[in-house]
Amino acid sequence: MVTELVCGCDVGSTYGKAVIMDSTGAILGSSIVRSKMDPESTAQLAIETAGEEVEAFSSIGGLAYLVGTGYGRNYVPTCDLNVSEISCHAMGVHLTNPAVRTIIDIGGQDIKGIMVDGDGSVRHFSMNDKCAAGTGRYFENMARAFEMDLPAFCELALQSNSPTPISSQCTVFAESEVISLLAQKKRPADIAAGIQASVSKRCYTLLKTAGIEREVTMAGGCAKNRGLKRAMDRMLGFELVTLDTDPQLMGAIGACEFARRKALASKFT
Amino acid sequence: MERLKEMKVFQDVIASSKNPLVQQAIEEGGVPIGYNCCMVPAPLLSVGRLFPIHLRAPEVQSTELADFYLSQFNCSYSRCILQAGLDGVYDWLDGVVFAASCVHTQRVEHNLKLLGVNGEKRNYLSYVIDTPRKVFPAGMYALEEDLRTLGGALSEHYGVDTSDAAVAVAIGEYNEFNAVLKSIADLRLDAHPKISGTEWHTVFTACQAVPRDLLLKPLKSLKTALDKRDGFMEDVPRVMVMGSRFDNPAFTQLIEDQGCIVVADRYCFGSLPGLEPIPEDGNPYANLAHHFMEHSDCPRMIEMFDDRIEHMLDWAAAYEVDGVMLEVMKFCDLWGWEVIKLDKACQEAGIPTVRFEREYQLSGEGQLRTRVQAFVESVVMKRLNADLSLRAE
Secondary structure (H helix, E strand, C coil), X not given: CCCCCEEEEEXXXXXXXXXXXXXXXXXXXXXXXXXXXXXXXXXXXHXXXXXXXXXXXXXXXXXXXXXXXXXXXXXXXXXXXXXXXXXXXXXXXXXXXXXXXXXXXXXCCCEEEEEECCCCCEEEEEECCCCCCCCHHHHHHHHHHCCCCHHHHHHHHHHCCCCCCCCCCCHHHHHHXXXXXXXXXXXXXXXXXXXXXXXXXXXXXXXXXXXXXXXXXXXXXXXXXXXXXXXHXXXXXXXXXXXXXXXXXXXHHHHXXXXXXXXXXXXXX | CCCCHHHHHHHHHHCCCCCHHHHHHHHCCCEEEEECCCCCCHHHHHCCCEEEEECCCCCCCCCHHHHHHCCCXXXXXXHHHHHHHHCCCCCCCCEEEEECCCHHHHHHHHHHHHCCCCCCCCCCEEEEECCXXXXXXXXXXXXXXXXXXHHHHHHHHHCCCCCHHHHHHHHHXXXXXXXXXXXXXXXXXXXXXXXXXXXXXXXXXXXXXXXXXXXXXXXXXXXHHHHHCCCCCCCCCEEEEEECCCCCHHHHHHHHCCCCEEEEEEECCCCCCCCCCCCCCCCHHHHHHHHHHHCCXXXXXXXXXXXXXXXXXXXXXXXXXXXXXXXXXXXCHHHHHHHHHHHHXXXXXXXXXXXXXXXXXXXXXXXXXXXXXXXXXXXXXXHHHHHHHHHHC
């Protein structure tokens, strides 16, 4: 029997993600690839990389239904439908943990606070404006100022019990502030913790705008940042729920679920 | 919906400030007067050879000079209009009339004057109407007197007749034009609107960017074509857009491209309210004062907040909207506060909303598209879920 495959592809500004499911909703393959200059190539690479994990996958054209999401959603090749990443993250997290009602999604270039209803639909959302403060790009810049790779920088804050306050939210000014704090021989771990605390405040204000209802989780690549998670836990006064599946894949999982539902619906109409 | 060739004239005139119809009117001896706000009584700027132009800045891409003279904390509309003035975009205007409606745009008038924009022109008039912030008898009397002073200044500068009789004629012509506009606007009330939000936005903006008498015939032709057209049949959410000055239909196009139709608009440069006829009996200056104060629904007006909420809810019901989009231009003080209260009122009434901040020029399209699309998707999902639960019952 030929397995009917559906795919969700989340083309982000820094990473492309793809998830392939069968008609039962079982995840058969997934991928996370660094974004290329051209979103179409990113999407193609992400889908084909995910396809390598799936025996029944032959080509993008062979998928029963393909949903694109993320900033490059309009450029996913042979895409049947594009859905906003806000709806996809809500659905992806809902599938992964239906108890979650609030999501903070930190992507490469934006932050979103999303309130989810019990059916996985979006109740409210808020989003940062044209500013990279607190996004994945921001953390990459900060790691560069510390001359560290990103994972090491994210862990650094865990060594601090006394964060150094960072007053600048702007990516450019914060980098200057951090460089001068490092020059003043402040403890790098304390500065790193200050950066995480500063971002957590920004996330908190977005969450407050969308509404906060437990359970709360983080999605997107920055959800893997343990230093940020600790700062968010402190800011909220309770612990964020950790997702069982890679939080960076939530948008692609949601997109894939929409693809699965569309494929099923088209069979019965 | 099929494309209408009758739309072309409207699309052409909004592409630039000095559009072909403006040029034609000037060549025929018309006197263009710029104005900043829908609280400026346009009929008074239409007497005799005068014609009013609602100031826009479609040509301006960046505002370095205006940022210097104003500040980066002024709204981008103000900065763009000042920049347009400094760039010579409006060197064909013979005067400007500003309403003291918001501090940002008022500062534009001051700067234009201080910097001598068009100051070399003999008889160039720069006038600020001292618009009151609430409707009460003494304030309305003062406004009427102010409009009479403006009428006197127009007469003195341009040699036009601004007598009561002449202003009454201008009001009559204004009403005649608005009646045609309203007959088109009302098509949006239909279950299957015959005009999209983008088309309406284009038409309405064009009507403020040219001498109206030159657009009356194209407007009537458009109405005839629309009457013959099939309505919009796709089952997509109907939305109302509310907020700050919004004079670029590309924004509406972007919104509608995400799978909805804009059926109602309550923003500066928008059509709700304001298309109601101005009384033609009695004192024309008093009629202008009352009409433009009582039919603006501008958030600058104090003691009228409950009315504005009521109007919003009435429009939402009349136009059968599935959601309201609240847009605020960055640093717009008035709408910045207003949308918070409107948002709350919508939520209490069970109307889905989305709020977004934007600049005057279309920019940050990716993020705007994501917000609008997510909102439309959430409305669609809620409708689907509601249908399913109804069927289950």
